[in-house]
Amino acid sequence: MKRFCIMLAAAMLAGLLAACGAAPQSAAPAESTSLPAAVTELPLRRLESGDADAYYQVRDAGDGTHTILYRIDLVTGACAPVCDVSGCSHTADSCPALHPVEAGWTVQVLDESTLLWIGNDTLYRSDRDGRNLRYVCSNSTLAFLSNPLYTDGEAVYLLNFQPDTQGRNTLYRLDLNTPDTVEPLSTLPGSGVILGASARWLVFNLYNSAEQTDSSIAYNIDTGETHSLLDVPHQEEPTPHNPGHQSNVADGIYYVFDFSTRTVTGKDPATGEMVLQSSPFPADPNEGRGAEYCWPVRVLNGWLELDYYSNDWESSNFSITSFSYLVSLETGEVRRKPDLPMQTWNGYPHSPAVVLDLGDRLLVTSRAEPHIETHFDNAGAPYTVESSRRILATIPVEDYLSGTPNYTETEGWI
Structure with missing residues (x-):
């Protein structure tokens, strides 16, 4: 499958992504345009639909023209529309939870007082109580809903969804304080996704169709400097059935699982310094008879968690194995994470x-x-x-x- 080693799926919260190998000393240079003067030195972070206080959801109001903004209080557990109007039916335009569908179907937390409303090609912002909705941007080439968005509080950074005729994506900076201010920062040597951020660096996972390579590069949004974190041949039809490498950024570190060595390594995106070398992982329980994935996902209490999946195409019931590994960031020890109870929905566990x-x-x-x-x-x-x-x-x-x-x-x- 084309770009098989970049993504497995986007059905839920993430894709499975290709990465690392022996990293060369320099990356293929990105074509940078003039960079805007840095207005902040705050670290970059991915926008999410909640924080430690609350999680937000946009639901259909049922009239075909409006949505209702809900807030889940992560301290009390209460879930209700963001409306403090006594006796409100959430049907009148005066309701702070009621918004036009044009504002978007996803909200993400910008800061302690502001939400971003994300549509297919529009951005709005509002106060966290739903009031004071105001326009930020409309741009049909950026497809906001299709891309992870990163921010430093002053701007949003994202890749355009469609690559150009040479198969390249461009990184854009969208000023949050001046409507419709979109600046191209750099045209990258391929198309792909933003894996994550570390301080003022973004890490991209890219596929170069001309050179048939998969790569990951770190890019400094203030200086335009780049570092290569991987550069490997693209596998159109991988055998055995794994992506070769799978990578992600967790807690500011670039991690990559190498299927050939069955180890995970970690690098500082800014310097390329190796900060983790794991012990070998166990062999594929299905011995390569199906697809296998092992994707770094998050760091918790000094442990790197990796989601693991393997199946057996030759068995009558498809024989799916799915669980998580944990790797000690201090020692590199590999262990299986004890499972939480499975949840059955839509007919499957x-x-x-x-x-x-x-x-x-x-x-x-x-x-x-x-x-x-x-x-x-x-x-x-x-x-x-x-x-x-x-x-x-x-x-x-x-x-x-x-x-x-x-x-x-x-x-x-x-």
Whole structure:
């Protein structure tokens, strides 16, 4: 599959991404345009739909023209529209939770007082209580919903969704304080995604169609400086059935799992310094008879977690194996993370999904339950769909790592 070693899927919260190998000393240079003067030295971070205080959701208001903004309080667990108007039915334009659908279907937390509203090609901002909605940008080439967005509080950074005719993406800076101010920072040597951020560096995972290579580079948004973190031949039809390498940025470090050595390494994106070399991982339990993935996902209490998946195409029931590995950042020790109870929804068992890292807690799905969803057709007529919804809960990090289902459920769900 084309770009097989860059992504497995985008169905839920992430894709599975290719990476590392022996890193050359320099990266293929990105074509930089004039860089804007740095107005802040705050570190970059990925925008998320919540923080330690609250998680936000946009739901259909049912009239075909509006949405309702909900807030899940991560201290009390309460879930309700962001409306403090006594007796409000959330149907009048005066309701602070009611917004036009044009504002977008996703909100992300910019800071302690501001939300960003994200549409397919629009950005708005509002106060966290839903009030004071104001326009930021409209740009059909950027496809905001299709890209992870990164911010330093003053601007948003993202890749354009469609590569140019030479198969390259451009990195853009979108000023949050001046409407419709979009500046191209650099045209990259390939197309791909932003893996993550470290201080003032962004890390990209790229596919170069002309050279048939997969690479990861670190890019400094203030100076335009780049570092190569990997450069490997692209595998159109990998055998055995794995991407060769899978990488991610977690807690500011670039991690890559190498299927040939079955080890994970970590590098500082700014310097290229090696900060982790793991012990070897166990062999594929299905011995290469199907697909295998091992993706670094997050750092918790000094442990790097990697999501592991393997299946057996030759078995009658497909024989799926799925769990997480943990790697000690201090010693490189590899161990299997104790499993939390599986959750069955839409007919299949699933591991709990981690929705948000809250520091000493995680926001996760704790269980699933049947749910009848109400939708509306183009004429505004309602219809129902049988589905499942997963209950959101918080869990202490130490309980998550030990496989102890010590959930504190909220009233929210996804």
